[in-house]
Amino acid sequence: xxxxxxxxxxxxxxxxxxxxxxxxxxxxxxxxxxxxxxxxxxxxxxxxxxxxxxxxxxxxxxxxxxxxxxxxxxxxxxxxxxxxxxxxxxxxxxxxxxxxxxxxxxxxxxxxxxxxxxxxxxxxxxxxxxxxxxxxxxxxxxxxxxxxxxxxxxxxxxxxxxxxxxxxxxxxxxxxxxxxxxxxxxxxxxxxxxxxxxxxxxxxxxxxxxxxxxxxxxxxxxxxxxxxxxxxxxxxxxxxxxxxxxxxxxxxxxxxxxxxxxxxxxxxxxxxxxxxxxxxxxxxxxxxxxxxxxxxxxxxxxxxxxxxxxxxxxxxxxxxxxxxxxxxxxxxxxxxxxxxxxxxxxxxxxxxxxxxxxxxxxxxxxxxxxxxxxxxxxxxxxxxxxxxxxxxxxxxxxxxxxxxxxxxxxxxxxxxxxx
Amino acid sequence: xxxxxxxxxxxxxxxxxxxxxxxxxxxxxxxxxxxxxxxxxxxxxxxxxxxxxxxxxxxxxxxxxxxxxxxxxxxxxxxxxxxxxxxxxxxxxxxxxxxxxxxxxxxxxxxxxxxxxxxxxxxxxxxxxxxxxxxxxxxxxxxxxxxxxxxxxxxxxx
Numbered sequence: 001x002x003x004x005x006x007x008x009x010x011x012x013x014x015x016x017x018x019x020x021x022x023x024x025x026x027x028x029x030x031x032x033x034x035x036x037x038x039x040x041x042x043x044x045x046x047x048x049x050x051x052x053x054x055x056x057x058x059x060x061x062x063x064x065x066x067x068x069x070x071x072x073x074x075x076x077x078x079x080x081x082x083x084x085x086x087x088x089x090x091x092x093x094x095x096x097x098x099x100x101x102x103x104x105x106x107x108x109x110x111x112x113x114x115x116x117x118x119x120x121x122x123x124x125x126x127x128x129x130x131x132x133x134x135x136x137x138x139x140x141x142x143x144x145x146x147x148x149x150x151x152x153x154x155x156x157x158x159x160x161x162x163x164x165x166x167x168x169x170x171x172x173x174x175x176x177x178x179x180x181x182x183x184x185x186x187x188x189x190x191x192x193x194x195x196x197x198x199x200x201x202x203x204x205x206x207x208x209x210x211x212x213x214x215x216x217x218x219x220x221x222x223x224x225x226x227x228x229x230x231x232x233x234x235x236x237x238x239x240x241x242x243x244x245x246x247x248x249x250x251x252x253x254x255x256x257x258x259x260x261x262x263x264x265x266x267x268x269x270x271x272x273x274x275x276x277x278x279x280x281x282x283x284x285x286x287x288x289x290x291x292x293x294x295x296x297x298x299x300x301x302x303x304x305x306x307x308x309x310x311x312x313x314x315x316x317x318x319x320x321x322x323x324x325x326x327x328x329x330x331x332x333x334x335x336x337x338x339x340x341x342x343x344x345x346x347x348x349x350x351x352x353x354x355x356x357x358x359x360x361x362x363x364x365x366x367x368x369x370x371x372x373x374x375x376x377x378x379x380x381x382x383x384x385x386x387x388x389x390x391x392x393x394x395x396x397x398x399x400x401x402x403x404x405x406x407x408x409x410x411x412x413x414x415x416x417x418x419x
Numbered sequence: 420x421x422x423x424x425x426x427x428x429x430x431x432x433x434x435x436x437x438x439x440x441x442x443x444x445x446x447x448x449x450x451x452x453x454x455x456x457x458x459x460x461x462x463x464x465x466x467x468x469x470x471x472x473x474x475x476x477x478x479x480x481x482x483x484x485x486x487x488x489x490x491x492x493x494x495x496x497x498x499x500x501x502x503x504x505x506x507x508x509x510x511x512x513x514x515x516x517x518x519x520x521x522x523x524x525x526x527x528x529x530x531x532x533x534x535x536x537x538x539x540x541x542x543x544x545x546x547x548x549x550x551x552x553x554x555x556x557x558x559x560x561x562x563x564x565x566x567x568x569x570x571x572x573x574x575x576x577x
Binding site: 258260261262263267269270272275276299329330331332333334335336337341 | 444
C-alpha cells in the first residue's frame with residue numbers, strides 16, 4: 001500500500017510539471033499585418049511633369065475625369081505626407097516649372113494656360129521628354145509623367161521609322177540611367193473624356209468627343225513607389241480608375257516563397273532540413289472526387305514587386321513541367337507571409353524536380369491598346385488605343401531586360417518532389 | 420525520436436506532428452524546437468525510473484508476479500499519457516500552435532473553414548505516448564530484470 005501511495009505521489013508530481021510547462025520556451029508571437037516603419041526613411045521629392053502639347057487640350061477642355069484623377073492623385077500624395085516637396089511642371093520640348101499649389105495647378109489646366117506656358121507644343125517627342133525627365137530622376141526623387149503618349153511623327157520620317165527610332169532612343173536613355181540608379185518604372189493607363197482636336201500619325205486633326213486613354217508614368221526608387229501605392233491604392237483612383245498597369249524593375253531582389261501545408265490534394269511532408277524546396281512522402285489522393293490527383297501549394301510574396309495583379313493571376317505567365325497545371329489565387333489569409341498562393345496539380349506524380357518559372361514579358365494589354373495607324377481614330381476599335389504605345393513600352397522593357405542580364409523570368413522556383 | 424513518434428502519425432495527425440517537429444509559420448521553418456525530443460526524453464527517463472523502481476527499489480517477492488508488472492506498466496503508460504496529452508493540450512489552449520497548422524482558412528475571406536487540430540488530436544497523442552511508454556517499459560524490463568534479487572523472473576520466468 002505504501003508503495004502504491006508513493007507511485008501515485010510520483011504521478012501527481014509529473015503531471016503538475018507538465019501543467020506548469022516548465023522548461024519550455026514560450027515563442028514570440030508576432031502580430032501579422034503590423035509593420036515597423038523606419039523613422040530614418042527619407043521622403044522623396046516629387047517632380048510632376050504634365051505634357052502641355054496641343055494633343056492634350058482635349059483632356060482639359062472641360063471638367064473631365066482627367067482633372068479629377070490627376071488632382072486627386074496629387075492631393076493624395078500631399079495629404080499622405082509622401083513627399084518632401086512637390087514640384088509642378090509642364091513639359092513639351094522643355095521643362096516649364098509652374099510655381100503654384102496643387103488646387104491652382106489643377107484649376108488652371110486648360111488650353112490657354114498650356115499654350116501660354118511656352119515651349120514647342122505642336123509636336124510630341126516622347127523620347128526627348130523622357131530624357132529630360134530621366135535627367136532629373138535620382139534615388140531621392142519620384143517623377144510623375146502625365147501624358148497621352150501619342151507620338152507625333154516629324155514629317156521627314158514615316159510613322160513606322162519614327163516609332164522605331166523613338167523606341168531605340170527610349171531604350172538607350174533608360175539603359176544609361178539604369179547603369180547608375182536602381183529605378184522602378186510604373187505605367188498607369190487611365191481614361192478620360194476627350195473633347196477637341198486629335199492629331200493623328202499623319203499630323204491631320206480630327207475633332208472627337210469620346211473617352212480616350214492617357215497615362216501616368218511613375219519613376220523612382222522601388223521603396224518609394226511601394227509606399228506610394230500602399231497609401232494611394234490604384235483601385236481607389238478617382239475618375240474611372242486605373243484601366244491597366246505595368247511595372248518594370250530590377251529583378252535581382254528575390255521573391256520570398258515557401259511550400260504550404262494546405263491547400264493540397266493527397267499527402268506530403270515538407271523536408272525538415274529543406275522545407276522551402278523539398279517535399280517528401282508525396283502520395284496521390286486516394287479517395288473522393290479528387291482521387292488520383294496530387295496537389296501541393298507554394299506561397300509567393302509579390303507584394304513589393306508592384307507587378308500587375310492580372311499578370312500575376314494569369315496562368316499563361318508561368319512555365320511548368322508538362323505533367324503539372326497551375327492555379328494562382330490571391331491570399332487573404334493574414335497569418336501567411338505571402339501575397340499569393342500557387343496551387344500545382346498533377347495526375348502523374350513521380351519523383352522529380354518541379355520548376356516553376358514566372359515569365360517576364362510585356363502584359364497583353366500593351367499590344368491590345370497599341371495602334372500602328374491611328375488615321376481612322378473615330379472607329380470604336382481605335383478610340384481606346386494609343387498610337388505607338390507598344391514602341392514606347394518596349395523601349396523601357398528592353399532597357400530593363402538588358403540590365404537584368406537578359407533574364408526571361410522574374411523568378412524560377414525549383415521544388416524537389418519525392419515519393 | 421520524432422521518427423518513432425511518427426509511426427503513430429495517422430493516430431494524432433500530420434498537423435500536430437508538424438507542430439511537434441517545431442514548425443513556425445512566421446519563419447516558415449522548423450525553428451520552434453523539436454518537441455518530440457523533449458517529450459521523448461521525459462518518456463525514456465520516466466520509464467527507466469519505473470523499471471528501476473519495480474526491479475530494484477520495490478524488489479519485493481510479493482510483487483514477483485506478471486500482474487504486478489502489468490500494474491506498473493499501466494501506471495507508467497498512464498503517466499506518459501497524461502504528460503503527452505496535457506502538454507499538447509496546453510499548446511492548443513495557449514495558441515502556441517501556428518495558425519497554418521491549426522486551421523484551413525478560406526483564401527478569399529480569411530474565415531476558418533476547418534480546425535485541423537482539436538482536443539481529440541491531443542488525446543490521441545497521449546495514447547501514442549502511452550503506447551511507446553509500454554513498449555519501452557517492456558524493452559527496459561527485459562534488459563534490466565536479470566540483476567533483480569526478487570523479481571528477475573517477472574513477467575516471464577527464466
